Amino acid sequence: xxxxxxxxxxxxxxxxxxxxxxxxxxxxxxxxxxxxxxxxxxxxxxxxxxxxxxxxxxxxxxxxxxxxxxxxxxxxxxxxxxxxxxxxxxxxxxxxxxxxxxxxxxxxxxxxxxxxxxxxxxxxxxxxxxxxxxxxxxxxxxxxxxxxxxxxxxxxxxxxxxxxxxxxxxxxxxxxxxxxxxxxxxxxxxxxxxxxxxxxxxxxxxxxxxxxxxxxxxxxxxxxxxxxxxxxxxxxxxxxxxxxxxxxxxxxxxxxxxxxxxxxxxxxxxxxxxxxxxxxxxxxxxxxxxxxxxxxxxxxxxxxxxxxxxxxxx
Numbered sequence: 518x519x520x521x522x523x524x525x526x527x528x529x530x531x532x533x534x535x536x537x538x539x540x541x542x543x544x545x546x547x548x549x550x551x552x553x554x555x556x557x558x559x560x561x562x563x564x565x566x567x568x569x570x571x572x573x574x575x576x577x578x579x580x581x582x583x584x585x586x587x588x589x590x591x592x593x594x595x596x597x598x599x600x601x602x603x604x605x606x607x608x609x610x611x612x613x614x615x616x617x618x619x620x621x622x623x624x625x626x627x628x629x630x631x632x633x634x635x636x637x638x639x640x641x642x643x644x645x646x647x648x649x650x651x652x653x654x655x656x657x658x659x660x661x662x663x664x665x666x667x668x669x670x671x672x673x674x675x676x677x678x679x680x681x682x683x684x685x686x687x688x689x690x691x692x693x694x695x696x697x698x699x700x701x702x703x704x705x706x707x708x709x710x711x712x713x714x715x716x717x718x719x720x721x722x723x724x725x726x727x728x729x730x731x732x733x734x735x736x737x738x739x740x741x742x743x744x745x746x747x748x749x750x751x752x753x754x755x756x757x758x759x760x761x762x763x764x765x766x767x768x769x770x771x772x773x774x775x776x777x778x779x780x781x782x783x784x785x786x787x788x789x790x791x792x793x794x795x796x797x798x799x800x801x802x803x804x805x806x807x808x809x810x811x812x813x814x815x816x817x818x819x820x821x822x823x824x825x826x827x828x829x830x831x
């Protein structure tokens with residue numbers, strides 16, 4: 518299992534243990550789960566069956582717990598193996614046609630108050646922050662994914678309808694989270710790539726242990742990046758300094774060979790001799806060796822005069 522999957526699974530396992538205290542929040546978390554996991558099956562004469570499928574055992578247990586608390590629906594639980602990936606189990610909660618199933622479909626926004634199919638039916642509970650948090654938690658449990666903080670920052674939630682995706686994006690925005698939208702196969706993906714917003718999302722949906730883990734890894738990662746940038750900058754400066762010193766030594770040797778050093782001022786002769794004696798020293802260090810000492814800018818001014826004179830020799 519990759520780091521990304523294991524972190525996402527850790528988040529879901531933490532969230533699966535949470536049960537909202539308010540009945541309205543229990544309903545909205547179940548609504549988010551059903552919306553994310555639910556697949557409808559028309560069986561004629563307006564009869565609709567509903568199946569919730571997930572490969573996460575904690576999520577399946579959470580769905581069953583919420584169903585028991587919120588709905589009088591009858592259901593059957595099945596555990597199956599994927600044909601292509603034999604190691605993976607799929608947990609299916611099958612809800613046959615019944616009046617309580619229609620109430621559940623309305624709760625999840627699959628049908629409106631008149632029982633007609635719709636892309637999205639807004640629930641009045643979603644006017645409250647606590648219910649929006651519960652809905653987002655259910656949506657993430659059902660169709661969300663977050664990359665491990667050691668890797669690139671990425672969180673996403675998928676849905677199947679444009680209006681539902683818009684509503685989900687508005688819920689996220691109400692908590693200061695700006696999600697982008699992209700199409701992927703038959704789904705719409707809402708995704709976030711900013712670490713601060715991912716941390717905010719984890720906090721809003723109640724994944725506090727995962728939030729602390731994410732924040733801890735992010736801080737260490739940023740410190741390492743800062744140190745690496747500083748080291749790279751220092752190495753680059755050292756390379757520039759070595760290259761410049763080599764060019765200065767070469768120029769002074771040319772002046773010496775041409776007898777031009779004998780005609781320059783004593784301060785320039787002093788700096789030229791110091792550079793030849795200390796080919797790896799910085800200009801600041803050469804200035805401190807002068808008698809009397811001069812500043813780095815003073816040493817640099819003298820060196821520019823020597824370099825210009827060497828260039829004039831052709």
